[in-house]
Amino acid sequence: MKRVFLFLLIMAMGSTAWAGSSLADKAKAEGKARFYANITAIEPIVEGFTEDTGVKGEYTRISTSKFLATVLTEFKAGKLMADVLQAPLPVMELLKQQGVLAPYRPGEADKYPGWASADGVIQQFGIEYVGLIYNKELVKPEDAPKRYQDLADPKWKDRIVMANPTTHATTISWLVGLKENVFKSEAEWMDFVKGLAANRPMFVTSFGPTPAPIESGEKAIGISMPKYIITKAPAPLDWARLEQPLLGTPRGIAIVANAKHPNAGRLFMDYFLSKKAMSMLASKVGEYVLYPGVYPPIDGMDKAKVIPLRELSDEELAKWGAEFKRIFDAP
Incomplete structure (x- = not known):
């Protein structure tokens, strides 16, 4: 009972802290906060914000492929309704270059790795992590890949699904990221790509x-996001617990x-x-967040090493x- 009481007390103190700050008073006078995001299933966070602060949160989901064009069109026309924007870092960097974003360093930034808020404008809070997920009714854990190289094993022929590596920017960046962060040589990496x-x-x-x-x-297996195990x-x-980083x-x-x-x-x-919102994001959406000690409830994910991909230029993506079109002989 003491543990339950302590938990409820901490939660109540957290809510009171939001409601009692001078920023909260100013926010209440404005009435609402509008949020454009490419991330999905975050309604619990928006609802929690409204309940805990007394300020209405409004969430509009915009797909990644349409995010940049939508925001820039509205901004240049003076009709951007959002107060806060969330998107993959490369998209946010482009918006910053166009003058869409304002400097702000929230107090919570000190809880995150230093590199996550280095520019004082964009706060990085998570990594859209890519891994190997599989049908556990078709694949035994001991038969799942232990290294990325295992995807080139002929036993996986006609049994893999992945986003198109000739057009999907994140998959292109992921494959190049393997070359730069995982494989010992470009020749070894190219053997893997050709085997895949x-x-x-x-x-x-x-x-x-x-x-x-x-499903x-x-x-049987896919290059995908482990968060789908939850969603x-x-x-x-299930996901393949690789010896290499995600x-x-x-x-x-x-x-x-x-x-x-x-x-x-x-x-x-x-x-x-x-921490409260990041815990919801991890537990309800399966996201990998950068808040210390918070992990999605996916067995073994707290032990995984997850590293951010380098942003590729448009020329590199092309x-x-x-x-990859040549290698995969894609139509």
């Missing part, structure tokens, strides 16, 4: 469609320049970066997309 291509993986447009053919048993539950999904695109959040509700936006960003 020889196994004739099914291509889909993005990570979103990758779990379905694994149905059409494919697709009770689907028979790679992924950093996720960023920032305040909009000339935001209509600047104080409410800052309060929302503070709340979003809190170059490697064309190279």
Whole structure:
């Protein structure tokens, strides 16, 4: 009973802290905070923000492929409704270059790695991690890959699904990231890529469609995101616990320049970066977050090494997309 009481007391203190700050008072006067994001299933965080602060949170989900164009069009027309933006780091960097983002360093930033808030504008809070997920009714844990090289084993021929490596920017960056962070030589990496291509993986447009053919048993394994183990539950999904690190695109959040509700936006960003919100993001959405000690409830994920991918230039994406088209002989 003492533990339960202590937990409830801590939660109550957290809520009171949000409600009692001078920033919260200014935010209440503005009435609402509007949030554009590419991340999905974060309604619990927005609802928690509204309940804990008394400031209404409004969330609009915009797909990654449309995010940059949508925000820039609205911003240049003076009609951007968002006070806070969240997207993959490369998209946020482009928005910063266009003057869309304003400097702000939330107090919670001190809890994160130093590199996650180095520019004082974009706060990185998580990594859109990529791994290997499989149908545990078709693949035994001991038969799952232990290294990325294992995907080139002929036993996986016609049994793999992945986002199209000729057009999907994150998959292109992931493959190049393996070359730069995992494989000992470019020759070894190229052998892996060619072996993967020889196994004739099914291509889909993005990570979103990758779990379905694994769930149905059409494919046994996929290059995908382990978070689907949570969001697709009770689907028979598990992830390959590799000896090598997982790679992924950093996720960023920032305040909009000339935001209509600047104080409410800052309060929302503070709340979003809190341990409470990050714990919800990890537990309910399966996201890999950068808040210390917070992990998605996926067995073994607390022991995994997850590192951010380097941002590739448009020229690099075009170059490697064309190279992978040649290797995979994609239509």
